[in-house]
Amino acid sequence: MPKFFDAIAGFAVTFGTMFKKPVTEEYPEKPGPVAPRYHGRHQLNRYPDGLEKCIGCELCAWACPADAIYVEGDNNTEEERYSPGERYGRVYQINYLRCIGCGLCIEACPTRALTMTNDYEMADDNRADLIYGKDKLLAPLEPGMVAPPHPMQPGSTDEDYYLGNIKPITDTQDEKDTEKVAGEVR
Numbered sequence: 581m582p583k584f585f586d587a588i589a590g591f592a593v594t595f596g597t598m599f600k601k602p603v604t605e606e607y608p609e610k611p612g613p614v615a616p617r618y619h620g621r622h623q624l625n626r627y628p629d630g631l632e633k634c635i636g637c638e639l640c641a642w643a644c645p646a647d648a649i650y651v652e653g654d655n656n657t658e659e660e661r662y663s664p665g666e667r668y669g670r671v672y673q674i675n676y677l678r679c680i681g682c683g684l685c686i687e688a689c690p691t692r693a694l695t696m697t698n699d700y701e702m703a704d705d706n707r708a709d710l711i712y713g714k715d716k717l718l719a720p721l722e723p724g725m726v727a728p729p730h731p732m733q734p735g736s737t738d739e740d741y742y743l744g745n746i747k748p749i750t751d752t753q754d755e756k757d758t759e760k761v762a763g764e765v766r
């Protein structure tokens with residue numbers, strides 16, 4: 581008799597579950613939302629005129645407990661400038677086979693060049709494609725930005741950039757045509 585009641589109790593769980601709302605995640609057709617501060621793929625940010633924020637200092641690489649970041653800095657010149665100030669990150673790589681998403685690298689970055697996005701779709705079937713370079717990490721060009729190399733904005737210093745006093749290129753011109761401005765800046 582006790583076995584009979586055990587079976588009834590088991591079916592009670594089944595019947596109870598039948599009337600609950602399904603919680604099936606329809607991934608990858610409908611990728612689910614993540615927490616706003618989820619630590620996903622990194623991003624190398626730009627200033628509002630398109631210059632890169634990374635100064636190639638390697639602090640992020642030294643902070644990384646998994647040795648997942650590789651940086652090679654180089655000197656800017658007046659003819660070829662990628663960031664305000666003296667240095668820029670010529671080579672920047674993150675190995676996502678090593679990264680544990682801890683976020684220590686973004687805390688170490690002195691210019692907020694490095695942040696993390698909510699993008700978590702980084703699976704692949706080979707090692708090489710999981711080492712992301714600047715081509716994958718650099719933030720896309722927004723309206724008003726021009727791809728480096730190009731000079732700093734006229735009359736500005738690197739400090740103006742660090743203090744957030746730089747406007748998008750289109751906002752500082754009478755002519756609102758970004759393509760025309762891009763040609764002038766280059």
Ligand code: SF4
Pocket residue numbers: 643644645646647648649674678679680681682683684685686
């Ligand atoms: S999130 Fe952590 S493990 Fe990943 S690159 Fe940054 S410091 Fe390294």
Ligand code: SF4
Pocket residue numbers: 633634635636637638639640641651669688689690691692693694
């Ligand atoms: S991302 Fe930040 S910490 Fe890393 S090299 Fe560039 S400026 Fe330095």
